[in-house]
Amino acid sequence: MKNSYRFFENKDCEYYPCHKGAKELNCLFCYCPFYLLSHCPGHSRFLKQEGKDIKDCSECLFPHKPENYDVILRLLGDISLRL
Numbered sequence: 001m002k003n004s005y006r007f008f009e010n011k012d013c014e015y016y017p018c019h020k021g022a023k024e025l026n027c028l029f030c031y032c033p034f035y036l037l038s039h040c041p042g043h044s045r046f047l048k049q050e051g052k053d054i055k056d057c058s059e060c061l062f063p064h065k066p067e068n069y070d071v072i073l074r075l076l077g078d079i080s081l082r083l
Contacts, residue, residue: 009026010027034062
């Protein structure tokens with residue numbers, strides 16, 4: 001794949017595929033860098049469990065799509081400037 005540093009797929013991972021229905025699954029951002037944010041570019045939802053809001057990203061493919069690599073790096077840069 002061109003620009004392969006932007007994409008890798010770990011089919012040997014015990015959790016692969018972590019999202020059902022994905023044709024390509026970029027494992028580079030296996031742990032989403034936006035998980036701790038209440039507002040993120042993906043499609044997360046919040047569930048109530050024991051009186052707490054729990055972020056559920058199980059249906060979000062944003063960090064796993066190869067075309068979002070540049071967007072993720074730009075957003076991470078924007079976030080770091082605000083810290």
